[in-house]
Amino acid sequence: MNTIQRVFKKLSIFLIFTLIIGILTPGAAFAKKRYDVEYTFEDNISIVKKGKKYGVVDKKGKVIIPIKYQEIKREQENTQSLARTDNYLVKKGDKWGIVNKNNKTILSFQYDSLDMYGSKIYLVSKKDKHGNVNYGVINRKNKALLPLKYSF
Numbered sequence: 429m430n431t432i433q434r435v436f437k438k439l440s441i442f443l444i445f446t447l448i449i450g451i452l453t454p455g456a457a458f459a460k461k462r463y464d465v466e467y468t469f470e471d472n473i474s475i476v477k478k479g480k481k482y483g484v485v486d487k488k489g490k491v492i493i494p495i496k497y498q499e500i501k502r503e504q505e506n507t508q509s510l511a512r513t514d515n516y517l518v519k520k521g522d523k524w525g526i527v528n529k530n531n532k533t534i535l536s537f538q539y540d541s542l543d544m545y546g547s548k549i550y551l552v553s554k555k556d557k558h559g560n561v562n563y564g565v566i567n568r569k570n571k572a573l574l575p576l577k578y579s580f
Contacts, residue, residue, distance in 0.1 A: 538554070
């Protein structure tokens with residue numbers, strides 16, 4: 429066997445070993461194979477998409493928030509920080525709400541749009557009975573800081 433053949437043989441063994449370890453190792457690599465899209469954060473929590481639905485999994489692939497929502501956004505501490513909380517802005521059907529990492533509803537699903545405006549403050553919108561979109565600002569306890577009566 430010449431030198432090139434020995435190198436290729438060792439490389440083949442290494443690649444097979446790497447493939448086996450990769451298949452048997454639990455974690456994000458395993459989770460990636462099961463989902464269409466994955467957005468991973470620094471704390472090894474991932475928002476994943478399967479088909480047309482989104483959910484949240486941990487680094488071992490364990491489902492934290494069921495893959496049943498139309499959209500998911502990870503809540504930030506405030507709009508100037510990249511620090512994340514354990515809460516998620518989620519769209520269920522055509523309404524937005526907030527759930528925590530245990531999938532417990534923090535803010536009920538009642539808004540047509542829901543976006544971070546500040547620390548625990550949200551810009552929301554709802555259509556009225558005439559189809560007009562009204563905007564307001566609420567806190568996490570759903571208390572109106574600016575009522576849903578403003579339009580653009």
